[in-house]
Amino acid sequence: MMKYAYFPGCSANTTGKSFTVSTAYVAEKIGVELVEIPDWNCCGTSAAALTSPELAVALPARSLAIADRELPGLDVVAPCAGCYRSLKTSLAFARESEENRELIKKIINAPYEAKADVLTLLDVLATDEARETIAAKVQRKLRCLKVACYYGCAMVRPADVCECDNVEDPMEMDDLMELIGAEPVDWAFKTECCGAAQQMTIPVQAKPMIERIFQNAVANGADCIVTSCPLCMLNLDMREAEINRARVANGLEPFDIPCYYFTELIGLAFGADPDEVGIDIHFHPAKTLLLQRELDALELEEAENIARAEEARKKAEMAAKIAAKKAEKAAKEKAAKEAAAQAAAQPEEGKEAAE
Amino acid sequence: MSRIGVFLCYCGSNIAGTVDVEAVAEMARSLPEVVYVETNKYTCSDPGQEGVKNAIIEKGIDRVVVGACSPRMHEPTWRKLLADTPVNPYMLEVANLREQCSWVHKDREVATAKAIDLVKMAVAKVARLQPLHSIEIPVHKKALVIGGGIAGMQTALDIADAGFQVTIVERETSLGGKMVMLDKTFPTMDCSACICTPKMSEVGNHPNITVKSYSEVENVSGYIGNFEVTIREKAKFIDYNLCTGCGACETKCPAKVTNAFEQGMSQRTAIYKMFPQAVPAKPVIDAEHCLKLTTGKCGVCSKVCPTGAINYEDEDKLTTETYGAVVFATGYKLIDWKPLYPEYGGGKYEDVITGLQFERLVNASGPTEGHVLRPSDRTEPKSVVIIKCVGSRDPNKGKAYCSRACCMYSAKHAHQYLDKVPDGKCYVFYMDVRTPGKGYDEFYMNTLHDGAQYIRGRVSKIYKEGDKLICKGEDTLTSSQVTVSADMVVLETAMVPADGIDELAAKFTVGRDADSWLVEAHAKLRPVETNTAGIYLAGTCQGPKDIPDSVCQAGAAASKVIGLLNKDALQSNPQISRVNETLCQGDGACVNICPYGAISIVEKQFRENSRKVVRPVAQVNPGLCQGCGACTVTCRAGAMDLLGYTNESIMREVDALCQW
Amino acid sequence: MTAQDTIRARARELLESGEVASFVGWEAGRFANQTTPLIISDPADADKLVFNEYCVNTLAKYVRDLVPRGKVGLVVRGCDSRGIVRLIVDQVIKREDVYLIGVGCPGVIDRKSGEPLKKCTECRHNNPVICDEMAGDEVAKDAPADRFAEVREVELMAQPERSRYFESIYAKCIRCYACRDVCPCCTCRECFVDARRENWVGKQNNVAENRFYGLTRVMHIGDRCIECGECERVCPMDLPLMKLNRKVIQDLNDLFGEFESSMSLDEGPEPLITYDLADREEFM
């Protein structure tokens, strides 16, 4: 039974609504219990560090302290990458030395042992137990859907805090996609920055960062981009229209790349209807591609069935010919043996006759 | 009773100016065991020295104190002077009355009092000194050069030309090292093989040089003049006396092995010559990949060999010889950039290659016969990006130092590329261009004129889009972002020491710095010597450098070796440690404190209280001991003492100073 | 089977089988609860061996004179075993020269006062660190309060007071060298005090010469001291010698990292005969 303390984060019921809905759906389906941390507070990703370093460390620590106290023994899951990084940095700071923990305790004036670990949703779903249940629960493989897995920066950097295996080329989400039948594409912008807040402050310079991501995805044959961070989703999905407008103005082909949360696709694979997993509230139209690919999948299946049937027929034919040949050979041998036996028997008859 | 002579010098007015030398002389006469005191205007002058010599002989003096300038200045002079008298040159103590007394104190009375103290200390010390004699250390007139690259070969040639026997130990199957892999050499662009292979054949045929290819140093003992080195000649499975080098076997061998010489861009057979002009020009069987040796099947080469030179039962051969001097010329290798730079693809993209790979591409005997074809699809790259300082000057991911030669050979690469692909575009991302040699900057200017586009900035990311390699970087001069889509990228990676240098250097107790480069005795004044006497350095093993510098160092190292081997014997430094065996308990505390490994524990037989006893005692190797005295302090019983600075003499010096 | 019986039985067996040439233990002394070291080579004497909470002496150093006669059997508690390790690491004897019968030590009682000895209250390793076999199982013992309490107490004194304190110590010393002769670290063939040529220490008994001897001895054994406390116990003038030894041990631990000397045969070199490039720099 997989049970975790759940830190939703501010985007859960706002911009990241579909992420939360699909996460709930998937979690319920594979039996992962996410117990929300009571009275959790903002993780401070956006502005805390600007005001004071102590605040940036203490804000997330308060929620972690509540988790330690209320939900002892449970690790904390923070699906949103921004929350994950803040919590993880605070945890690393607390575990670094005794004085650091004392400082935090003084600020949040509550006991805090920094026992619970902080995980991303990917870590949770990447465990063997979760993978088995996912594989078992898959009803419809999302075949011929080419996905470009986009991890963003917050989940992987800084490497020593986020304990990421390969900062440039992580594979956790790719493996999950393979599990549900999709085809992850090998591309180079998995952890490239999406411009995050800069999209608001210096949009002109930041726009190309997103455009490049789409360009590389398309260049490597991806149909869509799968991500696990509400902010990345926001930047990619919401700003695709603007970028397309700009491209059309410059006479370039507009992109048609929908973006999904990986939990949405897993939900689909479990047979969920797109609306159930929050695919209805995307900026860029996301359903048409799914239907298209569903159709392709069916056609592919059909073609495969035909091919398989053809193969079976051919095999049967050849088997029959072999059997016929074998029977013929056996018959010939029997005949030869009888002839030989008769020849041996004659001299005896001759001999008997002679006595 | 010893007869001490004290000779005080005026040094013109340098000492007499603030020290009342006569008063000091007067005091000295009253010191016990002092029989003769003489003052002199210039003791170091010839007449002065004559005066001292006569006084010594006349008065039968057996110990001498000279109160004059610093011992660092004229101690050798006084020692030579004593050599002509019956007095042993080490029965001498110098009181520094000039640099540390007259020159640094103004008050005449205070300076004289200090001078008196210094002379008293000197007299007290000289009274306890013993005559010391240096011993002769035989010098074996043979040199060992480790490494057969250009540095090793040049050193060996110079030593051999001076008439001494030289052995070159080369780990690879042929001489040549990295230089023979190159195509052209800057700044003159003359073909590397054309200037390297003649050297190789000269070495191969030189009567005084024995080349031990495919061999490594197994272990070492001994000291300067007498290095006992055991060399392991790995099994070649080919009898070099019979083999004519015809190459028939190489053509028939079915095995396919990635060719390290071609930087992994082509295949070679199990029985192979590293490259056509290899010296020795005979193949070697690679035991790991030869089907016969691994699975027992095949054996084609022995069938086709006209002279029957193949012998599958060949074994490693260990030979031990004594050498007078050892020269390290172990060279360098390129840093393994793949794990360090995932942002450049981390080795995923086949067309992101290193400088040496590029050298093989443009080399006529390389995998592409000199045509610049990119490894992935063997098409001619129309645009190439060269990135400098990959791994160099990068303390976070690579090495902090600058690898010195890459600025020049990256310009060479650009020039070669533009030369071979006239319509090609070449971009060079750089931080700085360092061209510190004769004709170097002109060479760089030519490359600029050829049309190479130098962009000042680092490449932050390389990714593949379609069949293009997109290089994202910045141009700090225009402070703008730059994206270049290239067909091929050449990384000029950092130089690091060759593999296995730590173990090899440890065997010779040669120091290494934090990056494992061998440590020279003195960065400026003794760049080719090491702290271990008799061991010298040449080439990139001492640090990144280009071919001209390597050859320079090779010549320097050779001259040092020749200087050493010219002597039939060496005078050992007599001021070394000496063991008092009755006190020594053989606990070995001194052994691991000696920086030169000069002390060993040996079992010896003694007669103690009319009983024969065998027990371990320490033994000092006069050739290795440099006389630092660290062992005398760790020896609690005081069994180890340093001649020239014995515990007793220092104690009496302290006593002499303290009792007014 | 008490530990004492096991020791007696094993001693007899070892001597009879000839596996050891001599066996070192304790025997009862003349007075009540008094023990004295006993070295036997005849199996019959094995029954004289005793082991109780009055075995005051540390036996390690006797092995040095017995090894020429052949293998030596020895009863070892915590301090004895560390003494043996010290002798082996200092190459005075070899490991195969001794056969060690380990025994857990409950702490030795002073036969007069009935109180545990000072060295036993401060003991941190009462079970043998090496032994060939155990006679009786290990004895749990809670670690002493504060290993460097005495040292800190002296460090807190003002400088003139500390100077007078140590001058009074060196005034009492009668230079009988019992502390040197009992210490397993002091195994030089000829001690520096007898080096007449260097004349480090004069033969007269005054504060200056006693200070020279005291300071030098601490510097010689400081990084190898096994803290057995024997030097303090045997000193006829009851000088607090461990205050000096523990001061050096405390500084070594603070400056160069924890080093417990003589705990195993393959421990690294002692702190003062090795170095670390990252050592603290305070002389620049």
Added chain:
Amino acid sequence: MILNKKNLTPLLESMAAGRDVFVPARVDGVAKFALFGEGVECAFDLVNTTMPPKDLLFPQTQKMYHFDVDANGNYRIREYDESREQVVFGIRPCDMRSIVCLDEVFLTKGFVDEFYANAREKLLTVCIGCASAAETCFCESMGVDPQAAPNADIMLQDCGEVYRVLAQTPKGEAEVANWAAFVEEGDAEPVACELSLAVDMDGVVDKLEGLYDHPIWENLSIKCLNCGTCTYVCPTCHCFDISQDMRRKDGVRFRCWDSCMFSEYTMMAGGHNPRPEKLERVRNRFMHKLNFFERRYGMSLCVGCGRCVEKCPVALDITRLIDDIGACDVVPVAQAE
């Protein structure tokens, strides 16, 4: 004549007027004879001091001569004489008996050691008998009466509350003469002092001569540490070494205690050592205590004070040796002609 114990302190104060009076006291935790004065409280309750009183007659380090070279270059030697009028008050009978031994060594047989002689003349010995004994005392076995000291100037026999004063020498009588204020007439019976430890000494001296190679020395010496404790706390040990402390042109020649237990004691030039091993050294010490001295001076050099038994780090016990010698069955060798 009797002296009430209460009057002890006033008596001491009066005696200390012109002279140094040494009393048994605990100084910095060490029981020894210290100069009576303020800050030193007497410890007559001590059975005996750790450091013997021999230090007053034969100090651990005694300056003998000062020598230098005078203006015209010849040697000039000046002798130190640090002897002063001293009183040792509270010395025990066994230590008084040890002074007899020291007198024999330093004053008889043809050479008078004037340093010792000066000190000895100026010493007034006031011996106090023992009412009780420590567990290590065995003076009776060595022929010492715990309540009597024939060679003491004044003998105070402990009679419980009072001392019985016996002036035994002219000097003693002169001294007692001016004790008038503190003593009363009358007599008292000295308390008998029983000793728990006794050894049988008869025949031991002769037997020792036959035991030269007997294994008892081996068993005894093997556990000795060869430190100098026993020799330095022993009241009768009198071996010394002479050395000098040089300065450039002058120096002091001094005498200092030495111990036959140190290997360096018998180290000869060239490295030969007649007593190289512990066995020879331990045997030599006990032979000197129990045999050599007897043969030369007719008295045992061990007074049974028990200090060495008390202070030996390895509890090497002379009394057990004597018992073992008694138990040996070796026939004594004929008397040397």
Added chain:
Amino acid sequence: MSVVETNEAAAQVPENWEPKIIAFCCHWCTYTGADLAGLNRMNYPANVRVLRIPCSGRMNPQYVIEALNKGCDGVLVCGCHPGDCHYVTGNYFARRRMMIFKRLLEYEGLEPDRFQVRWISGAEAGKFRDTVMSVVEQVRALGPLNLTREIPYFELPAVPDGEEAFDAVPEEVVPEEVSA
């Protein structure tokens, strides 16, 4: 054994008292630095006498005790900067030994400034001069070393009036015959 009385005579500072400091300098670096100070005609107080040893690794703590016992008021030990040692590792060992020894001496009541160790390279003439000047000032401030030591205070024996010296050889003494 007389009760310990620290040398009262040493406690009062004689009026023209000058601190006597011995400096053990390593031949390759500090001694060269000192010579360089001379070449540059720098000036520093003359209270320091330099004793040349091959390397700071040669510095035996027993020399320091000897110096303090025999009359020095301060001891300075100098060597090459760690890493520059001519004998490669000499000063690494010295650094550890001197750190421990300095703490031990201070523990025994020696004022910290009386025993100092400094790494001075062959080029740091200025640093040598400054070190000498600061050590001399610090020791002068501390006054004479207040440590019990008999050596400098040979109380000369009182010469009996009129008699200059006596014959070293005592008069003939006839040994009594040995008593039975």
